[in-house]
Amino acid sequence: MKTLNNHTILYDEDCPLCKAYTSTFINTKMLDKEGRKPYCEITEHEREFIDVPRAANEIALVDTEKNEVIYGIDSLLKVIGFSFPLVEKVGNIKLVKFFLKRLYSFISYNRKVIMPSEKKEENSLxxxxxxxxxYRLFYIVFGLIITVVTLFHFSDLITILPKSSYYREILLALGMLLSQYIFVLKEDHQTRINYMGNVITVSLFGCIALGQLLILNSLIELSQFIIIFGFSGTVALMFFEHKRRIRLLQLPTYLSWTWIGYRLVIGMIILNV
Structure with a gap:
């Protein structure tokens, strides 16, 4: 790999994805050992030429010799493109770059509902x-679609349930969001939407687990015990993840019980239809 010297990338140290790919840049020698730095450690001197609010939204790459900064997908293309010029060339094609910018923004603006973190009082930034x-609403819609499709296919594996339909799964998924939204009406608008984003992330985590069971069942036919045990275990893990996020968001703990309560009530209704 060719090393892009005299450049430092500013990253979110609380974001696992940001830590992973910036660490990869260092380990593969795309950047030198001083080539990454936590955003919270921006100095007073650097604030003179870094757009600090923009750097929180779009990862910043600082040219430490010229005191010049590029942001977002441009910074990633520059780092990767220094070792792989073709990647930078293709990435800068107008249509490709349009798509990459939207994808980057989709992930960046939603990263704190994908992987929330505790606020560190010692950090001034x-x-x-x-x-x-x-982008938050795009994320919620995206998550709803994945949830509906996954539950539609997984429901067919549980023989005690009535045959599923997309209509039913859409109503259940929307009902889950609406029921939880009602319990946070006293919160401000941004907090409510952020919470909805976290609820969707918990559902997506569940979809990953159920998706693995679907794949396994396509290879070897699983018994009803394993399927129901796997489903129950997934719901339990989702419940504890929901509780963890409620704590990080500093929201009322009863939200985790209303979240599981909705599922229990709906489950009883479906079984008795």
């Missing part, structure tokens, strides 16, 4: 993206 309603 916190690398939290601005609230972007458009």
């Amino acid at each position: 916190e690398c939290s993206p601005s609230f972007n309603l458009k």
